[in-house]
Amino acid sequence: MHTSTRQPARLRHAMSAAVALMLAGIATVPAHAETIRDRQWHLDAMHAEEMWEATTGRGVTVAVIDSGVDRNVADLRGQVQDGMDLSGLKGNEHTDQAGHGTGMAALIAATGARGQANGSHGLAPGTKILPIKMPYATGGFATESSGRRYSESLAKAIRFAADSEAKVIN
Numbered sequence: 001m002h003t004s005t006r007q008p009a010r011l012r013h014a015m016s017a018a019v020a021l022m023l024a025g026i027a028t029v030p031a032h033a034e035t036i037r038d039r040q041w042h043l044d045a046m047h048a049e050e051m052w053e054a055t056t057g058r059g060v061t062v063a064v065i066d067s068g069v070d071r072n073v074a075d076l077r078g079q080v081q082d083g084m085d086l087s088g089l090k091g092n093e094h095t096d097q098a099g100h101g102t103g104m105a106a107l108i109a110a111t112g113a114r115g116q117a118n119g120s121h122g123l124a125p126g127t128k129i130l131p132i133k134m135p136y137a138t139g140g141f142a143t144e145s146s147g148r149r150y151s152e153s154l155a156k157a158i159r160f161a162a163d164s165e166a167k168v169i170n
Contacts, residue, residue: 063166070102
């Protein structure tokens with residue numbers, strides 16, 4: 001019985017050529033630097049581009065009852081008004097103790113001011129944010145008196161927001 005080594009050699013050469021062509025093709029694909037906007041899938045899911053054709057929320061104020069809102073974040077600059085601080089913590093309503101309030105405000109009103117690569121956009125970039133800072137408790141309110149104080153502060157926050165020019169309370 002005589003076997004030929006030509007066929008396996010041809011197959012190896014063909015496979016090598018195919019892999020080389022595939023790698024050459026991959027190398028010619030331009031690099032894609034993903035922007036912050038590319039990662040904001042929720043804007044696409046909610047058809048934000050279409051929504052912005054009708055309105056960006058200009059003239060609407062949204063009260064954000066949370067851990068404070070940092071008005072120095074570039075994408076929120078000029079969007080954050082003076083509000084109220086009910087937290088009893090260091091700073092004021094523009095000092096965000098946990099970052100959560102600023103994040104919520106950005107989801108609502110960020111303008112993309114940091115530019116194409118780093119700027120984030122909110123669903124309503126024309127809105128203004130009224131920050132109302134509450135205690136940001138990670139351990140909860142275990143005692144009846146602390147729970148009562150929190151409830152009273154929350155009621156004051158909601159009343160302040162309702163009495164303000166805010167059209168939406170978050």
